Amino acid sequence: MEVLTHSTAHVLSTLRDLTNSQTLFDKLPQQLPVAPVDMGPPNVNMIVLPNAYYFSIFFVFGGGLYLMLLTPFTLRQKQVAAAPLIFFLFILPLIFTSDNAPLLQLTHVAACVSVIMRSLDLYYIRPLRTGKEPTMDFDDWWSECWMPFRKVPMTKRQLQRRELEMTQERIRRENEKEQQLQRQKGKEVTKKDDGSDKKDEQSSIKSSNSAPPKSSPADADEKLTRGKPARLFYTQPMDPNPKHWSVYLPRWIFYAVAVDLIVFTASFFTPEQFQSSYPATLAYRFAVAAIVIFDISLANYTLMILWASVTGDLVRDTEWTLVRHRFPGFATSPADFWKQWHHLFKQVWVDIGAKPTFELLRKYVTPRLSKNARQRQLAKNLETVLPVMGVFLMSGLFHEYMMYSLWHATPGPMTIFFLMHGVGTFVSKALERTVGQKVKLPTIVLIALTWAFNLTTSYWFMIPILEHKGHSVPMHQCVLIRVYNLLRAHHIF
Known part of the structure; x- marks a missing residue:
């Protein structure tokens, strides 16, 4: 009886505390985020530059690589001139860091490594592979710069x-x-x-x-x-029903609010609390996955709306990279997930990872494996699997460079994560062709299995992020955190 009385009293006391607004507000932190917002100890070895100087690295060296495509120089002259630009674009983000702009620094590093890979393909790999020199007119150059964001060229x-x-x-x-x-x-x-x-x-x-x-x-x-x-010649546009950019404004608001809410909620917890139990770690992985998906979608919708509002053009959903894609969170297999994932860097990774691998196999491996039917089938399987694995390898190296540039993180986990997903893509396709023809699972079960695979393998993706307090990066741009701190500073609640 005493136990029951004590439990009832404890519940009533808790309810009184919750209904007492002053007590509830006192329990809230005085300022967010609770976790430190600095970039961590690894960056002390990097040279801090003012933001204007740091971000000029991309515009000077990356812009120089793209502008050189318009020049009438010979292939050899372009290759010689491009080499130092590629080298400095690669090495400088590893030496210098920005002055308290982590999210912009992440975007800057991603842009730098994307241009590095694209330049290696245009100046060295593609001429060797196809004999095509990196020479463009202004229309093709304009299309090249915008291709990651738009599926079709820019001009009419x-x-x-x-x-x-x-x-x-x-x-x-x-x-x-x-x-x-x-x-x-x-x-x-x-x-x-x-x-x-x-x-x-x-x-x-x-x-x-x-x-x-x-x-x-x-x-x-x-x-x-x-x-x-x-x-x-005039032809009908690919999308017969173009829309005004304001039609897509509710989606932009949804992604912006979703990202802000997730970051605001995560700011109440420390990295130690995220790692205190497996459910907490799982929730953290889910939150990071949602932030990445929503942030990329938000960036694409922002570019599309800005372009349409400035130019006055209507938006064709077949024209932009991410607008018409199905939400990857509803993917029914790893293969379906990566098919619906963003295509911002697809052209870069395919050109530098898939195509050279395929042509090397076709030139050196397949002729040697054409003696009997079994070897020919092996050569065919290699030509199917290895180029795709090359794309996942390029994606892993891309992310390794970003993690090292931000925090000098130990390389390896990101590459392992993407190679595991490359294997998962082929396994899911094989299961779909064999077991999937006999056993039909409900769509909700397939979605749950895909999420289970993604969250389980995300352990490798999260290693550098958890070690270096990566969840604090988007907190600098969180509107709700700024509003919360402002209200608390003025004792509004």
Whole structure:
């Protein structure tokens, strides 16, 4: 009886404390964030620069690499001139750090390493692989700079040219499919005929196939457009229903509020509390994943809305990289997750990781593995798996560079994380083709299994972030934290 009385009294006391607003406010921290907001001890070895000087690293060296694409120099001259620019763009963010602007520093480092990888491909890898020199006109250069954010070129002329090429490609595929169907019908007819009439029928089929096909409106369009400037032709835009940028404003507000709420909630806890138990660590991983997804979406919507509001153009959801993609949190497999993930750096990683790997395999490995059917199948599997793993490897190195630039973190965990997800992508595809054909799981179960895989493997992704208080980086830009501290400083509550 005494135990019951004591428990009841404790519950009533707790309710009184909660209903007493003054007591509740006294228990809140006087100022947020509770965790220290500095970048941690590893940065003491780096030279601190004023923000203007630090961020000029990208504009001087990265901008120089892109502007050099417009010059009429020879390939050798460009390669010689690009080498020191790439070197300094790589080494300077490892030596210098910004003056208390961690989130902008993270963006700056990501931009630097992206331009480094892209420049290595344009100036050295692509000329060796395809023989194409890194020379561009202004329209192609403008498209190159904006391609990570927009799927189509920026100018009307380039938009029309792309749509025209897509139309011609569709017509060509339809013509090839129609010719293939005609050949298959011809083969079926020859099999059904008697042996006495087989030669006559085959000769007639051959003569009909050798004769030029009848011209169709599609062929006429292809002949008409061949070799002529795309700007002379008008084609319908890819998205027949463009919208004003204000239609996408509620999504921007949602992502902005979601990121701010998550960061504000996380600011009440210290890194030690996040690591105190597995549920707390799991919640922290979930919060970081949500911040990364929402932040990238927020950045893309911000660019799109600013561009549309300045230029007065309508927004086509097929034109921008992230607008039409399904939310990756609803992915049903690791392969589906990375398919729906952002494509900001896809072109860089594919060109420097996937394409060279594929061509090296095709040139040196596949010819040696063509002796029997088993080796040919092995070569085919290698050509499928290794280029994709090359993309995940480039992504791992990309993140390793960012972690080292920010905190001098020990390399390794990020690369392990992305290689594990590369393996998970192929395993999920294999299971989908085999077990998935026999056993149909509910979509909610597949989503839960994908989240379980992502959160479990995120241990490797979180190692440098937890060690160096990475959750404090976005707190500098959190609006709710600033409002909270302002109200507490003026004793409003």
